[in-house]
Amino acid sequence: MILTVTPNPALDLTYRLTALVPGETHRAAPPAVRAGGKGLNVARVIAQTGGAAFALTTAGGAPGVRLADELEASQLPSELLPVASPTRTSIALVDESAGETTVVNETGDPLTDAEWTALRDATRRLAVPATAIVGSGSLPPDAPDDIYADLVAVAADRGVPSVIDAIGRALILAAAAGADVVKPNRRELAETTGDDDPVTGARILLDAGAGLVLVSLGADGMLAVPRAGEPLHARLPQPLTGNATGAGDAAVAAVATLLASGTDDPERLLRRATAWSAAAVLAPLAGELHPSYPEFEARLVTT
Numbered sequence: 001m002i003l004t005v006t007p008n009p010a011l012d013l014t015y016r017l018t019a020l021v022p023g024e025t026h027r028a029a030p031p032a033v034r035a036g037g038k039g040l041n042v043a044r045v046i047a048q049t050g051g052a053a054f055a056l057t058t059a060g061g062a063p064g065v066r067l068a069d070e071l072e073a074s075q076l077p078s079e080l081l082p083v084a085s086p087t088r089t090s091i092a093l094v095d096e097s098a099g100e101t102t103v104v105n106e107t108g109d110p111l112t113d114a115e116w117t118a119l120r121d122a123t124r125r126l127a128v129p130a131t132a133i134v135g136s137g138s139l140p141p142d143a144p145d146d147i148y149a150d151l152v153a154v155a156a157d158r159g160v161p162s163v164i165d166a167i168g169r170a171l172i173l174a175a176a177a178g179a180d181v182v183k184p185n186r187r188e189l190a191e192t193t194g195d196d197d198p199v200t201g202a203r204i205l206l207d208a209g210a211g212l213v214l215v216s217l218g219a220d221g222m223l224a225v226p227r228a229g230e231p232l233h234a235r236l237p238q239p240l241t242g243n244a245t246g247a248g249d250a251a252v253a254a255v256a257t258l259l260a261s262g263t264d265d266p267e268r269l270l271r272r273a274t275a276w277s278a279a280a281v282l283a284p285l286a287g288e289l290h291p292s293y294p295e296f297e298a299r300l301v302t303t
């Protein structure tokens with residue numbers, strides 16, 4: 001199975017609005033409630049596409065109970081480490097007329113040292129049967145910077161690939177630890193490296209030690225910058241509108257699935273990641289693909 005580790009999960013509330021007007025009051029039907037956080041979405045997509053996934057995360061307080069209940073109902077194999085602070089909430093406002101989604105992510109509360117140790121220990125234990133390990137999502141305040149680097153080291157010890165979707169120093173340290181693939185989006189990459197050009201930014205992460213950098217470019221598709229050879233770009237002939245929340249997680253799910261099956265060709269990784277990411281935009285909630293996802297790869301333009 002592919003192990004996903006989400007140190008900062010979120011109870012995702014998705015509201016659908018006919019139109020989002022800043023400064024106005026909106027009335028909405030009750031939100032869709034999902035156990036979210038990037039690694040949980042990655043695991044859901046792997047499961048939807050026929051793979052075996054296991055999600056490791058934390059849960060605390062009343063939102064943590066709701067997260068646990070929803071996760072159990074979804075039947076996604078998972079382990080939730082109990083933590084003292086309440087799980088954060090993330091709100092997605094889907095503007096149906098504009099075809100855009102606005103997201104408010106709480107930062108989350110710090111974990112204690114003992115809770116971080118428990119997360120590291122559980123990662124080591126659950127890595128034993130894993131065929132790939134994914135570390136995904138922002139970290140709560142005061143998190144140890146090396147948490148994803150540690151995960152990369154665990155994967156390397158087990159001889160399985162690692163994929164990291166993170167930001168800042170945690171991402172740089174994960175690259176330096178030799179992550180097989182790192183997948184920031186364009187803004188996260190610029191924030192992390194201080195370079196606005198995605199190819200130059202990606203090369204900073206490659207120089208640090210990453211095997212391949214995938215950069216999601218939103219409606220403009222995705223870029224793969226390998227250690228050897230030229231950068232590759234893939235996109236659909238025309239952009240899609242929908243709910244882009246979780247599109248990056250679908251890309252990570254695609255990459256982890258291919259790596260776990262022994263495929264590490266950058267172009268294949270890029271094409272599958274771009275296709276699943278696009279199919280996620282057409283699905284109503286983060287953590288799922290539109291059922292026509294197998295058709296997307298054939299429509300891509302790669303340069």
Ligand SMILES: O=P(O)(O)OC[C@@]1(O)O[C@H](CO)[C@@H](O)[C@@H]1O
Pocket residue numbers: 008010011012036037038041090103105136137138139245246247248249286
């Ligand atoms: O704060 P992070 O971890 O960067 O993002 C959290 C989040 O917005 O990302 C997922 C979509 O990718 C949601 O399920 C989740 O709530």
